[in-house]
Amino acid sequence: MDTEDKSQKQKSGTDSGSEARLGKITTPHGEIDTPVFMPVGTQGTVKGLTPERVSDLGAQIILGNTYHLYLRPGHELIRELGGLHKFMNWQHPILTDSGGFQIYSLGALRKVTEEGASFQSHIDGSRHFISPEICMEIQEALGSDIMMCLDECVSYPANFDYAEKSLDMTLRWAKRCSVAKKNDHQALFGISQGGEYNTLRRRGIEELIDIGFDGYALGGLSVGEPKEVMREITAEFTPLLPEEKPRYLMGVGLPEDIVESVHHGIDMFDCVMPTRNARNGMLFTSNGKVVIRNARYREDGSPVDSECDCYTCRNYSRAYLRHLFIAGEILGLVLNTIHNIRYFMNLMENIRDAIRNDNYRAFREDFMSRLS
């Protein structure tokens, strides 16, 4: 597998005061500047926004959920209609996850064996089975630019023996994904597991590298572990991921976690937080969080964030957004989502600027001091 041909090479532009790095990922649907945050489009839509809006806000790549799209409307239908890009009218890169995390989240509704994962649909209880080979087939039908290997997540805390057995199976699954993958234009990333055990994490990464992937993700985080554990694993193991390939911290996260992880050399992030919190009326701002339904905003004619350049902040008051939220108006969810996505995109732009200016250490210190 020639990484040059597949253009997944991470061009290094490392900041001197940290491991933070600038890069570009080239895909069939365009280039991505890293570090990058991927808004989540679970069911073939970034909830509430047109694709043009998502792109205008600065999003370069979105994440699609294989589990959800497989169940509804079905990957075969999406393939027949020209693939996920055409189906949802998004012309830019798409990364699809493997469905592993969603299947893990089903709890008692799933059963994992060496062959693959059996589970019941959260929608209608129907029974399904996904193997590493089927997982590749589904993501190839969706036609994403970057596919993820099927993996097994382990809960936190995990028994060592279970974590080790699971890791070994995830590595065999990674190999099966790599073998099953049929075409060259879609990239495939491996996912590091091993729970909170350093020896397992280390061996897992080494064996993933031996198989060889277009990029590498730290997985099995955001499963209930203390934040310190997530940060320690990121700090410890990001440097072990190949320097010339994209490094992806799955499911992260909070702005401060992004800033911290970029410091250790992470290139890619995804999280439902900006979109989900927007729908719950929680807005990110340069001065902390705003809970828009709060009575203090009832007569507040100022924008959500006076430092923000987004459509919502340029045109609407907190009082109006509060009114829409309390009245249950769709437009409230839309305007909140626009703002939160823009907040994350702006954060990533600032991160990239800081690295470009060889100023990331100071940027990080300033960002963290503003939080406290």
Added chain:
Amino acid sequence: MDTEDKSQKQKSGTDSGSEARLGKITTPHGEIDTPVFMPVGTQGTVKGLTPERVSDLGAQIILGNTYHLYLRPGHELIRELGGLHKFMNWQHPILTDSGGFQIYSLGALRKVTEEGASFQSHIDGSRHFISPEICMEIQEALGSDIMMCLDECVSYPANFDYAEKSLDMTLRWAKRCSVAKKNDHQALFGISQGGEYNTLRRRGIEELIDIGFDGYALGGLSVGEPKEVMREITAEFTPLLPEEKPRYLMGVGLPEDIVESVHHGIDMFDCVMPTRNARNGMLFTSNGKVVIRNARYREDGSPVDSECDCYTCRNYSRAYLRHLFIAGEILGLVLNTIHNIRYFMNLMENIRDAIRNDNYRAFREDFMSRLS
């Protein structure tokens, strides 16, 4: 009250084969080409759409609901924040209704006396009172371009004595509105009542004209009467409304009712149908209605209406819209609403073109024949 100064004069451009007429209404927020359809923005938003989108779709004026805005967020708050236009970021004309129809719809929760209407909020049961004078005060606080007189709707069928007493009170209320109105830049329209009784309708219109308004509406329709009754009243009484002033058929309606009413000389319409039906997955097309959740559209890669130029039809398949609807995605409601609003705006453009080309009779016949 000088109608020329207030620019509410209806410039006649009558079609030779019908009473259909072209016109312009000038307001502080711009001109409106009539016949016009006003999308409904009940709570300070046309549900699901940004104001720019509403305008881009061809909407020249929207309707705001006084009853809803009075209760939430409150007209005083909207005044303090610069008026409804600024509050909701809509730079074009707004017509506000009087709240009379919403209060009528509350049924047992309202009590009407000569002084005004007492009612309980549908939101929290709180008690309120609106008189003609308060109704003007609220609409002046909202700052709409066109205000409506407070009226009492009567149910269908109505007892003659009750309808007559109610009409007389509505006429006294109309006079009180006219007297209470404080400023000149907002127009005020009178509303014809009288139920299904021709003698009452006739007298009501004559007395409204004696008071003198900037425009005249046929009210008290769409209250459960057979469609024939609505059409007969429109046919019979539209010609009695002053020719040089805008004529507004409130709460109408279906595309065929609009086409028919324009034929009789109506200039203005409003209805929740395009937006509400969109949210229920019912789409208007040049070939009849499409119920998007229908299984027949599961694999349908074609647009909702191949003759439609809207954003939704240019970019998305029926299969995608069906998927979004079934998955409960906000974007589905947004895309459906875009299409339905555009359908109505396109209908009005075609109506105006037909009148301009002195071809309305043929247009109407063609439109009606397509329905059957």
